[in-house]
Amino acid sequence: MLDLKKYIKVISVLILIILLILSIFNLFISNMFNLFWLSINLCVLLFLLLIISSIFMTYKVVNDKKVSPFIMKINFKIVNIVYGISILLSKFLDIPKDEIRKIYVKLNNTYIYSQKYNIKSEDILVLIPHCIQKHTCKLKVTNEVKNCKVCGLCNVGDLVRLNEKTGVNVFIATGGTLARKKIIETKPKAVVAVACERDLTSGIQDIKHIPVVGVFNKRPNGPCFDTNIDIKEVEDAINFLRGESI
Numbered sequence: 001m002l003d004l005k006k007y008i009k010v011i012s013v014l015i016l017i018i019l020l021i022l023s024i025f026n027l028f029i030s031n032m033f034n035l036f037w038l039s040i041n042l043c044v045l046l047f048l049l050l051i052i053s054s055i056f057m058t059y060k061v062v063n064d065k066k067v068s069p070f071i072m073k074i075n076f077k078i079v080n081i082v083y084g085i086s087i088l089l090s091k092f093l094d095i096p097k098d099e100i101r102k103i104y105v106k107l108n109n110t111y112i113y114s115q116k117y118n119i120k121s122e123d124i125l126v127l128i129p130h131c132i133q134k135h136t137c138k139l140k141v142t143n144e145v146k147n148c149k150v151c152g153l154c155n156v157g158d159l160v161r162l163n164e165k166t167g168v169n170v171f172i173a174t175g176g177t178l179a180r181k182k183i184i185e186t187k188p189k190a191v192v193a194v195a196c197e198r199d200l201t202s203g204i205q206d207i208k209h210i211p212v213v214g215v216f217n218k219r220p221n222g223p224c225f226d227t228n229i230d231i232k233e234v235e236d237a238i239n240f241l242r243g244e245s246i
């Protein structure tokens with residue numbers, strides 16, 4: 001569940017900080033370079049206006065209201081600019097960083113789902129974190145998912161079936177570095193990434209040249225231990241990227 005109020009709180013504090021800094025600078029040095037300082041003021045005010053309109057756009061996207069893909073794209077660029085500082089501020093405001101990350105992934109996914117794709121299965125890479133494998137299972141599925149015996153104890157078996165059914169490339173990565181290496185090696189045209197909020201946002205930010213649909217993993221046993229996946233959500237993302245209706 002997305003908590004937009006916390007996101008708005010962080011962005012509002014950011015706006016206040018920018019206004020405060022601008023006022024202090026205006027008090028001390030505005031007399032020195034009038035024309036120059038006026039243009040700085042205008043730029044900062046324009047930037048603040050963009051952030052404020054971004055709040056409205058984000059509100060609409062999060063509440064599944066109709067927004068044009070172009071506006072969504074611009075909004076996502078603004079959110080990307082303020083993302084780092086928002087994460088920093090959330091720490092001081094005692095707001096879990098994951099609340100900001102969830103909004104970020106929602107904005108990314110909604111933009112991707114507003115587009116049209118017709119990507120071949122073999123050009124789609126499904127990236128899965130290793131913690132999905134049952135901790136007691138000794139089979140090595142990280143390099144080859146088909147080593148799984150599909151015993152039904154974890155979702156790896158579902159991924160084997162998904163691979164057989166759709167023909168997409170499924171890779172279980174032991175970490176972000178290996179996942180990035182796999183992307184460089186296989187050069188996919190789209191990625192469906194399953195991970196926690198932190199890994200998904202950093203992955204989406206790293207892979208800018210192709211669509212990356214983010215799917216949150218479920219962590220009933222705590223982080224990074226015997227996690228689960230909503231296979232239907234992954235399959236829907238694959239079908240969408242292949243140009244099929246979901």
Ligand code: SF4
Nearest residue numbers: 137148149151154156
């Ligand atoms: S489904 Fe596959 S990976 Fe999971 S426990 Fe069974 S054999 Fe191991």
